[in-house]
Amino acid sequence: MNAFRGDSALSDIELEEKFSQRALNQSVVGRLLPLIAPIWRQIAAVIGIEIVQVLAIFARPLLIGFVIDRGLRQAGPGVDAPIIAWACVGLAATWGLRFALGGLSQYYAGIAAIRVLNDLRTRVFAHVQTLSVGYFDRTKAGRIIARADRDVDTLEPLLIQGPPEFLSAILRLCLSGFLLWLIAPSLLAGLAAVVPILLIATLLFKRVSQRSWAKVAENRSRFTAHLVETVAAVRLIKQSGRDQENLAKYRGLLEDFNRSLIFGTVRSGWFAPFTGLLTTAGLALTLVVGGRGIALGTLTLGELAQSLFYVFLFLAPLQEFSDLFERFANGTACAQRIFLLLDTKPEITDSPAALSLPAVRGEIEFRNVSFGYRPGRPVIRALDLQIGAGELLAIVGPTGHGKSTLVQLLTRFYDADEGAVLLDGQDIRTISERSLRNHVGVVLQDNVLFGGTVLDNLRLAKPEAGDDELIAASRRIGAHDVLQSLPHGYATQVGALGSQLSQGQRQLICLVRAYLADPSVLVLDEATSAIDVSTERRIQQALRVLCEGRTALVIAHRLETIRSAHRIAVIENGRIVELGPHETLAAAGGHYAALYGAYERSAGLGPVPQLARRQRHPDEDHVPSA
Ligand SMILES: Nc1ncnc2c1ncn2[C@@H]1O[C@H](COP(=O)(O)OP(=O)(O)OP(=O)(O)O)[C@@H](O)[C@H]1O
Structure with missing residues (x-):
């Protein structure tokens, strides 16, 4: 009691x-x-x-x-x-x-x-x-x-x-x-x-x-x-x-x-x-x-x-x-x-009839979703978004306008206050947490590793895998050269929370881990910190391999990712203000064109600095269709 x-x-x-x-x-x-x-x-x-x-x-x-x-x-x-x-x-x-x-x-x-x-x-x-x-x-x-x-x-x-x-x-x-x-x-x-x-x-x-x-x-x-x-x-x-x-x-x-x-x-x-x-x-x-x-x-x-x-x-x-x-x-x-x-009761729990989905296609829908971390302070406002199976969607927008919050809702770290998030047409609140996490893989910016060796960390994604399988996945993703050149190769201790590795090395390990877990939906929050050019190329290559054949939602901070996305969603004040392919949005001369211009001017091929918050225009409440 x-x-x-x-x-x-x-x-x-x-x-x-x-x-x-x-x-x-x-x-x-x-x-x-x-x-x-x-x-x-x-x-x-x-x-x-x-x-x-x-x-x-x-x-x-x-x-x-x-x-x-x-x-x-x-x-x-x-x-x-x-x-x-x-x-x-x-x-x-x-x-x-x-x-x-x-x-x-x-x-x-x-x-x-x-x-x-x-x-x-x-x-x-x-x-x-x-x-x-x-x-x-x-x-x-x-x-x-x-x-x-x-x-x-x-x-x-x-x-x-x-x-x-x-x-x-x-x-x-x-x-x-x-x-x-x-x-x-x-x-x-x-x-x-x-x-x-x-x-x-x-x-x-x-x-x-x-x-x-x-x-x-x-x-x-x-x-x-x-x-x-x-x-x-x-x-x-x-x-x-x-x-x-x-x-x-x-x-x-x-x-x-x-x-x-x-x-x-x-x-x-x-x-x-x-x-x-x-x-x-x-x-x-x-x-x-x-x-x-x-x-x-x-x-x-x-x-x-x-x-x-x-x-x-x-x-x-x-x-x-x-x-x-x-x-x-x-x-x-x-x-x-x-x-x-x-x-203290967990706020997110499985309902008694929670489903365990054996396999999913990877269609995602945010249906009229509203959410705020605190009552009366909405962060996401009546947002509608559909992502097809196998699509790569880049999410861009000014800082603090709700991009990461969308990820939190899709991974069910928080539940929507109104509306629903659906996976293959199924409200994710009806899917068991374990099943959802099996199908939706996440690689976040703050790449945290567990203490242990590189191999120990890779094995977390696939406990039954042998060393050869783990190293093969690393090769496939293009991380092998970097990981093998660590002081003790794959047996290198990564330190508490991975502190003995560089940001780029940590990210590569996380990408291999996501590849090994093989989820149908992948959510990526790209690192904003600067990484050297060669590691950056490796990460981009790894991302390409990783996104193949699965639905991917990428909070994109890099021009290359943005350009290679099937569609781009621009989020401002918790709403989607523009949605479409790069060429269309760039030509439209609206929010995206302005953001992209700023990206190009300031970033080259490196990480894009956080964009300043822009004043909202009354017309921006309009959400264009895909
Ligand atoms: N755990 C939290 N508790 C309370 N408020 C939060 C929490 N996380 C984020 N917020 C608030 O929600 C709003 C949206 O945050 P969110 O992280 O989704 O923005 P973002 O667009 O991803 O920003 P960035 O590009 O900087 O990562 C911000 O005003 C932020 O202060």
């Missing part, structure tokens, strides 16, 4: 900020319990060990009382050495038992922690993979990382050590209370006076500290997000010389984090001195009541000594509750953030 029902209209960040300011939702606790169900055996073992340890602790005051009353008093002028010796052995045994059991308890807790936290991490990871592209556009990577990593870690003290420690504390509290009552009910009655004060303080403390720790977790994820962003954009930051500003921003976020941490710690810190004061008051009360009992002869010295131990054993758990509640508050605040991520 979503603990945040009613908040679905808010963005992820708004939600986090909102819940960092409010008290914990009870349902989070209910959702945590099933997490420990698979490790109940280990938890039970740790609880069992804790119980034995508690019994060992309680043996000590008994032995000491015994030594005082029997070993010292009844031995005449000397001491009863055997009793004292046995008591010492008994005391040593309780310590030995504690050490041995402490190790065993750590062992079981460790096994339980590995299991439950890894399960949770895997769940979060698997869920992150199912989320739609829109979620990643809205949410900073660092926030996701903070939840999958540190927030999960913070659950360990709550889920694994929390239950046994809590039980041990309760047990010590009850047992010492009971033994005090056995020795003298008046001793327990004196102590009972401090308990209501402690309970009220604990409740108040819990409420305050939960809010503080939620704020700490939120601030922590902010500076992690900034760190991740900096790592991703390190080149840009260096180029623009904004290191100092960026560092200052990080410092600012750290300061916010530290402030919330100090605030949270100070608030938590109230509790320990308060309970310390109560302990002293409890001891004083016991001494007064016990001293009176000795004077009246109703209490022995040994019993008073035992009682003092019991006072500690009674009040120590109450102090431990402060730490336990702090962990509880911190852990549940993090759990809430993890559940928020797990409750």
Whole structure:
């Protein structure tokens, strides 16, 4: 169940900020319990060990009382050495038992922690993979990382050590209370006076500290997000010389984090001195009541000594509750953030009756499509476009007018708000995502490769292919010479995200990969960055081979691609303002002729610089037919 029902209209960040300011939702606790169900055996073992340890602790005051009353008093002028010796052995045994059991308890807790936290991490990871592209556009990577990593870690003290420690504390509290009552009910009655004060303080403390720790977790994820962003954009930051500003921003976020941490710690810190004061008051009360009992002869010295131990054993758990509640508050605040991520539903999902198309011809239609990334801000407006099977369509237009958005809609990274995108006459929302991605291949500008060798990267497109087949595809596309001349040929490591290769080399690998995947429809967003002439020729050659026999939509930035397209669609303000072959449009002297003129003047055969946004003319709403 979503603990945040009613908040679905808010963005992820708004939600986090909102819940960092409010008290914990009870349902989070209910959702945590099933997490420990698979490790109940280990938890039970740790609880069992804790119980034995508690019994060992309680043996000590008994032995000491015994030594005082029997070993010292009844031995005449000397001491009863055997009793004292046995008591010492008994005391040593309780310590030995504690050490041995402490190790065993750590062992079981460790096994339980590995299991439950890894399960949770895997769940979060698997869920992150199912989320739609829109979620990643809205949410900073660092926030996701903070939840999958540190927030999960913070659950360990709550889920694994929390239950046994809590039980041990309760047990010590009850047992010492009971033994005090056995020795003298008046001793327990004196102590009972401090308990209501402690309970009220604990409740108040819990409420305050939960809010503080939620704020700490939120601030922590902010500076992690900034760190991740900096790592991703390190080149840009260096180029623009904004290191100092960026560092200052990080410092600012750290300061916010530290402030919330100090605030949270100070608030938590109230509790320990308060309970310390109560302990002293409890001891004083016991001494007064016990001293009176000795004077009246109703209490022995040994019993008073035992009682003092019991006072500690009674009040120590109450102090431990402060730490336990702090962990509880911190852990549940993090759990809430993890559940928020797990409750995020992917916006794009397969319908239950989603089709799996065995083969497609590759006809594409955008039928009266409207779309905006944000409500009320349309990017694509009532757009109609038909692309025949095997056609090469170049999409051109000023920057920011919706070219890439068309690709996002065709690949179903986003769904159209109105109208439909059809593949072979079939609404793509009725086709399973897997089937759609098999038939529609995409090569985007930011050619990202996975860490590994060149061959590993090629194999992603066709896992069953042998090395020979992969290299043959590379030859066919015209990438072989370039890839073979890398330091270790096809065995060269490409580095994280392909960072050790040039832009052109990365693009060639992506083109070979697209060729190996052999989709019926190919979507290409040509790179805008400059590539040397020979690589540029290779890429153009590769594109020609790649587009043969399939439908291709190319967001074209290069004159050669534009000229070789069957038709060109000019997009402005999310509408197609011109559509037709190069010659026709160039002769018409409209938008395309102007764009093409600018291309020719500025680009030669290289990449075409982004065109400036042109003022729209009222007549431009007219969409010419193909
Ligand atoms: N993920 C996103 N979230 C919100 N707005 C977006 C997103 N992606 C693009 N936009 C906006 O949508 C509009 C169209 O963007 P799009 O990327 O489709 O333009 P484009 O024509 O491909 O530009 P370019 O030639 O520069 O790549 C722009 O105003 C852009 O700011």
